[in-house]
Amino acid sequence: xxxxxxxxxxxxxxxxxxxxxxxxxxxxxxxxxxxxxxxxxxxxxxxxxxxxxxxxxxxxxxxxxxxxxxxxxxxxxxxxxxxxxxxxxxxxxxxxxxxxxxxxxxxxxxxxxxxxxxxxxxxxxxxxxxxxxxxxxxxxxxxxxxxxxxxxxxxxxxxxxxxxxxxxxxxxxxxxxxxxxxxxxxxxxxxxxxxx
Numbered sequence: 001x002x003x004x005x006x007x008x009x010x011x012x013x014x015x016x017x018x019x020x021x022x023x024x025x026x027x028x029x030x031x032x033x034x035x036x037x038x039x040x041x042x043x044x045x046x047x048x049x050x051x052x053x054x055x056x057x058x059x060x061x062x063x064x065x066x067x068x069x070x071x072x073x074x075x076x077x078x079x080x081x082x083x084x085x086x087x088x089x090x091x092x093x094x095x096x097x098x099x100x101x102x103x104x105x106x107x108x109x110x111x112x113x114x115x116x117x118x119x120x121x122x123x124x125x126x127x128x129x130x131x132x133x134x135x136x137x138x139x140x141x142x143x144x145x146x147x148x149x150x151x152x153x154x155x156x157x158x159x160x161x162x163x164x165x166x167x168x169x170x171x172x173x174x175x176x177x178x179x180x181x182x183x184x185x186x187x188x189x190x191x192x193x194x195x196x
Contacts, residue, residue: 136186
């Protein structure tokens with residue numbers, strides 16, 4: 001284990017390093033777990049891959065070990081007994097991860113292909129609409145074109161145009177609305193003639 005990982009394991013150890021106010025067997029338990037904690041971590045890590053996940057599984061393992069410590073046969077080595085708990089916690093962790101991942105939307109290859117084709121179609125429709133818009137813009141009177149260019153492509157606002165042209169703002173907003181309706185109809189009819 002790299003030195004940094006050893007330090008992180010030691011610093012983030014779920015074992016309390018103090019021994020005051022012991023429950024029966026707590027000192028023995030802490031000593032046994034401290035003796036095999038690194039080894040348990042190294043055992044868990046390859047099965048869960050991520051360092052943080054391994055620490056979580058180790059912590060859950062230690063909780064389970066403490067809960068069942070009264071069943072531990074002190075004539076047997078502690079670490080193999082602890083590894084059985086670690087293995088069970090790894091299985092629980094992996095099952096939980098599978099369950100969480102199954103809640104995510106998984107798209108089939110056919111659906112992804114269909115979405116891709118739909119996206120391509122939308123791009124083609126957008127290009128067609130842009131070509132029709134350019135053609136329809138050429139049909140507008142210069143004052144309407146200037147208003148649209150100022151409003152949508154320039155840095156000016158309707159208020160600026162109103163001041164420059166000495167026109168009331170609300171009239172320009174009505175004019176913009178009218179122009180947009182004209183362009184929408186023109187675009188639709190232009191595309192319809194191209195498709196015919």
